[in-house]
Amino acid sequence: MKNTYAVVDLETTNSNWHDNGRIIQFGCALIENGEITHIYDQKINPKVPIPNRITALTGLSDEDVKDSPTFEEVAPDIFKLLKNRVFIAHNVNFDLTFLNREFKRIGMNQLNVKAIDTVELSQILFPTISSYKLQDLTRYLSIVHKNPHSANSDAHVTAELFLVILKRVQQLPLDTLRLLAKFGKNTLRETDLVFKTILEEREKNARTEVLPAYLYERGGLILRKKDFHVSEQIDHSTKYPRSKEAKKALLDGILDYRVNQSNLMDNIYKASQHRDKYKKWNLIEAPTGAGKTLGYLLPLSYLINSDQKLVIATTTKVLQQQIVEQSIPLLNQVTGNNYHAEIVKSSYNFIDLDRFSEALDNYRLHSHTAILKMKIIVWLTMTTTGDLSELHLTNYSSPLFSIIRHRGEPKENSIYSNDDFWLYQQNRYLESKILVTNQSFLARHLDSQFWGGNSYLVIDEANHFAGSLRDASSPTIDFLKLNEYVKKISDILYQNRVTLRYAFTEVTTQLWNYQDLQTMETHFQAVDELMERIEYNIFGNYIRNKVRFKDRQEFVSILDSSNEFGKDNNQLTELLSDLIVELSLISNRVETLFDQYNFQKNFISVELSKVISNLTIENAKLRTVLKNLDELLQALQSPDNKFGLQLEMRDYYDPKTLKISWRQYDIRDLIADTTDRFSQIFAIGAAITIQKDFSHFILDTQLNQNQINQMVILPDMNSISKNSKIYLPANLPDIQSLNSEEYFDMVTGYIVDVLDNLDHQTMILFNSLNTLAKVYERLMETDVKEKWEILAQGVTGSNEKIKKRFAIGRRSVLLGANSFWEGVDFPKKVLEILIVTRIPFESPEQPDVKIKQDILKQQDLNVFKVDSLPNAILQLRQGLGRLIRTPNDRGVILLLDNRILTKNYGKTILDSLPKGLPVINEDMDSIKKDINDFLN
Structure with a gap:
């Protein structure tokens, strides 16, 4: 890029010009021919007091600027310096706007120059950084930043940052750069100039650009190659260090020997040898600072093999990351092995390349999501997992994410079938010997093949496990959403009736024809009628009697922990049963289309693939509701079942807004399923006893003594x-x-x-x-x-x-x-x-x-x-x-x-x-x- 650039930073008395904000320091770095040629530093007397907080931030006080020129005195020189250059700043809308308002205040013309924002460029080109503050970026890129919040220093490092950005853009694959140039018009001011100019320069070069060996092109996207096999090097001939001396030798030069940690290791190793098919629960309270994580990882690492995995269930994403990023590397350092751990999460956490590719062509989303799209386009050249959490966003509420998240459906007929991140991740889960997950995810997916057979389970922060089980068995039925799912299936079938008939109506199969659509329509109408009758039954027999007249203009929420709601209401249970039947008929009929689709998938059009993909997603949602309805019906028909209901209506006068949630208190069946699923279970936490007594934990989890192998309390050694x-x-x-x-x-x-x-x-x-x-x-x-x-x-x-x-x-x-x-x-x-x-x-x-x-x-x-x-x-x-x-x-x-x-x-x-x-x-x-x- 042959433009000359002025990289500017201002220090001001106030971030808001309208609040009498004035400039106290002007810093500028000039870039010519790809090099920083000059640094300008000008202190300015603002003629207003500098607030203490600004002095604390910048180091500039009233005393420091009392002999400096006013803005009126230096403004002509600043204007002359900037007028024929491209203006660059880290948050350009602040610096350029503030400067122009100051020019206007003293009666000068405002700068009319092209402007580029390094914040947006950094967000796009370094998509996995968690903060785009100038100090954080310079630390990440190893740019020396000696005096943060000094205008000349900030301008200098922003110039260095911009040169790094230009180099990064030059290194991008050409197809990636073309996409960035396409969406760049939605960036701030003329920020897209960076992409357009470098693209023009590279396209003038007639030679064909070859992708690096670690990248490849698919469907217009540039993707990074994946390693489809988990790399683990484990010496199974080594034995667990039973003695104090053996442990000290193993830890020597890496960690101090800790008595508590050693006792924890020995307790776990001994319990792992226990073979009672009932007594599998080991309750262990290990105080903070006892080295709890390595304390269970080390002994169990000697026992895991191709048949027996180690599954660790904890409570938060932060804790999961800690185990994978800190504890597993420490285990490898201590043992000399190379264990690999995966964090197990749902498909919803991964990007769906089909959906993202479609979203790129959805122009309705461009203005709001262009920067995010550009960020993801670059990220796809970097990621091997497709895990959206790698983007480190503060929140994922953008409408783009609701579109591009993976729904878990197979991708046999997609151009991205061999690149599917969710399929890749499932294979990683199956191969990995150590799996880390959320307690609630484990509770909802106890039957998953990911966990292997006869594996060891560690429940870390075990005081939350009962709550996680109750959360997992506490579903919600939202009647508005149910209506939406059914309507979407109906609309997809009707709007694509010709495509479906053409694809599936054959002499031999007669799988889908006009009569099929008519039959389905009768089921859709039956569902509408049943939902309306259920809604009015609940409203008329229960909610209307519970809501006072003065509260009927507000959001309605009623709790029922005594099952008063379902008592003696045979009509309700019959209606729920009928609804389950009709929804099942719809879902099962749709699944016959999936079966036929998979049977003749080699002859399927792209259009039909999209229809089936959309039906798969909506039918999966319907299946979840069916499961929840069945659980609700069983709960209502079991008088001894301990559960509570929450009934909500967004609008008292519209029963269609009804939502039913229930909280299952009795988790004995889930505890039994967990017990059956694993070889040994270690419930560990720093605080699971009350005054050295496990009674509260046992009451909360509804364990019985026949399931408990040992209860251990390690003393606090931290003084x-x-x-x-x-x-x-x-x-x-x-x-x-x-x-x-x-x-x-x-x-x-x-x-x-x-x-x-x-x-x-x-x-x-x-x-x-x-x-x-x-x-x-x-x-x-x-x-x-x-x-x-x-x-x-x-x-x-x-x-x-x-x-x-x-x-x-x-x-x-x-x-x-x-x-x-x-x-x-x-x-x-x-x-x-x-x-x-x-x-x-x-x-x-x-x-x-x-x-x-x-x-x-x-x-x-x-x-x-x-x-x-x-x-x-x-x-x-x-x-x-x-x-x-x-x-x-x-x-x-x-x-x-x-x-x-x-x-x-x-x-x-x-x-x-x-x-x-x-x-x-x-x-x-x-x-x-x-x-x-x-x-x-």
Whole structure:
């Protein structure tokens, strides 16, 4: 590219020009003939005070610029420098717009130049990076960035970034570049100039470009070749190191020998030799910092083979990534073997190349999704998995993803049949000896062939397993969606009736003709009538009696944990039975088309392939509803079955908006199925006992003693009482007496006080994402945001992204809920202060919690004693476990909930915490001083 470029960065008193924002520093790097030729740096006196937060960010104070020229004085030179060059900036709409408004303010002409944005270019060309902030990009690309937030330094590194971008575009396959140029018109300003100019230059070169050996072309897309076999090198002749000396020798130079970890290994290895077909459950509480993951990986690695796999079921994506990216490499380093692990997830997580190819030609999506399409086009030259999580997006709510996600259907007649990522991934699952998955996914797919036969199962963070099983057996029937699925099948069959008749009507088969369509239409009409009768039956016999007149304008939600809804309603069960029959007839008839399609697939047109693909997707949805309806019918017909229902209507006056969800409490059958499926089961967690007693865990999972092989509690060796303290500020208000706004303000106030006075990495744990978001909003209105990088779950990025940013940060604060309460490990000194905003009781108004507790009440159990309090204690212990991971760690906990001192149950909570842990109740000034002394 022979253009000359001016790469600009501005530092300003305010990011908003309308709020009296002024420029305080102008930085510019000139690029000519592919080289940075000049760097300009001009400080500017804004004639308005520079806010403290800007001084903290840029290092520029009023004193630094008092003798500098004003913008009026330097504006002509800046304009002259930029007017005949292509303007480049990292977020060009800020820098160019701000500069032009300043030119206009002083009566000058505005710049009318071509402009390019390096943020969008980076998003497209480096599609797997989790952050496109200039500092993060330069770190990723190994560009030295000495003075972030100094305009001349930022301009210089942005220029270097742009040169890297140009080189990257030059290296792209020509077909990929053509697609980027095609969609580039939707980029900011003239950003597409980069793609168009380089494409023109390369197309002028007459020689044919040859793809690198690792790439190939299919259907206009450039894809990366895959390795279809899992590469594992395992020496099966080695024996498990039974003695202390053998373990020390194995760990020498890699890890310190830990007594607890050694005991855990021995317990697991010994249990794995147990052959009782009933006693398969091993309950193990291993304290944080015990080296739990390697503690189960190492002994079981000696036992897995082609017939017996190791399946690890945990709770969150972050934990799954930790095991695969950190623990498995450590296992390989220790053993000298090369074990390979795969994270097992559903097809929905992978891209469907057929659908993406079609989406590229869908012009209705272009304006909103062009950048995302371009990003994926480049990513396809890099990925061998097709796993959409590799894009590290903050959210995947774009309509494009609802189109391009894989539905799991086979691709026999697709041009991408040999490139299908889901088929490839299934083969990887079947070949891999170590599989990591989500507990809920395991519960829903217990019968999957992925798990192998007679394998070992480790349930990590086992205190969640009962909840995961209940989630897996708690489906929903949405009557609007059911109607939508049936209508789509009807529309596909009718709109493609000629294509189907032509393909399948033969003298010998007569598989599909006009009479078939008529027959199907009678089933569709029967389904419509049955759904309407079911909706009005439920509405008339139950909902109408439960909703007060004044509530009928609102969203309707009714909980029923006593099966009052289904009692003595024989008509409802008959209607549900009839609906299942009619839906089954529709689904089965559609599947006969699939059978014939597969039988004569060598003679199938592309048009018919698309019809069958769409029918497959809708029929799969219908099959899921059929399964859920059948489960609902069985539940209603089983008076002893313990479950609860939630009935919802988006509009009280429209029964068609009915949605039925149910929460299965009784999970004994699922526990039995899990027991039968695996050779040995290890339920492991840092907090699964209450005061050294497994009774709560056993009650929650509904295990019986005949299924339990051993129960082991490993002692805490981390001297947490010496390395940590809990602080409760004196004069804390009773949080139950505060309204929401008062509570948000109180929490924010304490956080600001800590961050303003203590210079230590801090994590803040919330019970609710809503509270987290409200506190985040308030923090962003304070000066704290200028001194600290504030990372917030569900706000500033994916869990994985904010965890990584916190781990490399120096002045970072992380606001987390849910998954951040447990299993998240940080390196030494990354986390030193933990603020717990309240005792983590589950909300009794949460539908699944209310149903569970209502069922416990029906069994004459004290709900608070057997459920609410134990779960809060376990969650609190998990939270505290984020802090002290090794004997050398030090950290403190600030608890903003005085109920631990004022309520009777507070003593039970304190008694459940590590023995000897100091609990200090003082004023905040004393607390801050003590924390400073303790940590420093």
